[in-house]
Amino acid sequence: GAVVSQHPSRVICKSGTSVKIECRSLDFQATTMFWYRQFPKQSLMLMATSNEGSKATYEQGVEKDKFLINHASLTLSTLTVTSAHPEDSSFYICSARAPGGDTEAFFGQGTRLTVV
Amino acid sequence: GQNIDQPTEMTATEGAIVQINCTYQTSGFNGLFWYQQHAGEAPTFLSYNVLDGLEEKGRFSSFLSRSKGYSYLLLKELQMKDSASYLCAVLDSNYQLIWGAGTKLIIKP
Numbered sequence: 001g002a003v004v005s006q007h008p009s010r011v012i013c014k015s016g017t018s019v020k021i022e023c024r025s026l027d028f029q030a031t032t033m034f035w036y037r038q039f040p041k042q043s044l045m046l047m048a049t050s051n052e053g054s055k056a057t058y059e060q061g062v063e064k065d066k067f068l069i070n071h072a073s074l075t076l077s078t079l080t081v082t083s084a085h086p087e088d089s090s091f092y093i094c095s096a097r098a099p100g101g102d103t104e105a106f107f108g109q110g111t112r113l114t115v116v
Numbered sequence: 117g118q119n120i121d122q123p124t125e126m127t128a129t130e131g132a133i134v135q136i137n138c139t140y141q142t143s144g145f146n147g148l149f150w151y152q153q154h155a156g157e158a159p160t161f162l163s164y165n166v167l168d169g170l171e172e173k174g175r176f177s178s179f180l181s182r183s184k185g186y187s188y189l190l191l192k193e194l195q196m197k198d199s200a201s202y203l204c205a206v207l208d209s210n211y212q213l214i215w216g217a218g219t220k221l222i223i224k225p
Contacts, residue, residue, distance in 0.1 A: 006158075034213075043203065043217040044159070093158050104149060105205075105213060107158040 002028045002098050006108025013084055013115055021079045021111045023094030029074035030096035034105070035067075038091045050077040084115045118142045120216035122204050127222045128194055136189045136202050136219045144209020150178050150189045151203040153218065159203055162189065191221075199223045 003026040013019050023033055031052045036044040048069050049057045056069035068080040077096075081088055094108040120140045128134040140148070147166040151159035165171055165180035165187060177190040189202055204216040 041220075044215050046213075046215075049212075091156070104161045104164055107160070110156075110158040112156070 002026075002096075002106045004030075004094065004096050004106045004108045006094050006111060008111060009109055010112045011114070013113070015085055015115055016083055018080055018082045019084055019113060021081075021092055021094070021113075023077045023079070023096070023108050025075045025096045025106075028096075028098045030077075030098070031074060032097065033071060033077040034095040035069060035077075035079050036093045036095065038093060038110075044093065047079075052077075081113065084113070086115045089113055089115045118206075118208065118214050120204055120206060120214055122202075122216045122219045124217070125220045125222065127224060128191075130194055130196060130223055130225050132194050133190065133192050134194060134221065136191070136204075136221065138187045138189070138204035138216055140185050140187070140204070140206045140214070140216075142206045142208045142214055145182060146207040146209065146211060148178075148180055148187050149205045149207070149213070150176075150187075151205065153201045153203060155200075162202075194223050196223050196225070 005024045007022045033050040035047045037047050038044050046059050047062045050069045050071040052071045052074050058064045071077040091110050093110045095105045097105050122138045149164050150162040152162050153159040163178035165178050170179045175192045180187045201218040201220050203218045205213045
């Protein structure tokens, strides 16, 4: 199957700093990527849909100025958590689907963010 | 609104069979996925159903009834490594994935 690579897998940062998470589709072009957040023992919560060459579409309640998404190429989307606070500590996962809307979603490995 | 229901937690015995149910109410339907997620890891794909019936893949099978808005994941010959959360997700009319909260499966020796 297709491969989605997410980096870093773990990051610890100080409160008030910014963290960038990268998501790459390695063997296919992903015009759309999805960013999820998952708190312990909870399901995936879609944060935003990242579209190559255009602005991301954010879900209700997600601050677009805090969670900056850039999808500059067909194989790379980045999520930047700006001015991180301890409540932003979570598991962040990106996902992409290969062309053809009914294909499975391929997930990155996830990023465990801890803000201290 | 859109809704996907699955049990929060289930317990089964090693070597046995377990069925995890999923019911859904979504705006349109373009397929249903089952994913497995071990704690602290990203979900991994298990199955995809778009037509009614049973899809078998080794020890795992998935069933779909579109008229009933119902699916189940059947796990046979359970192994300890099958302890994980199992997520049901439906692709709606806009090709957006709608996720269930997941079923935590606990396997006991």
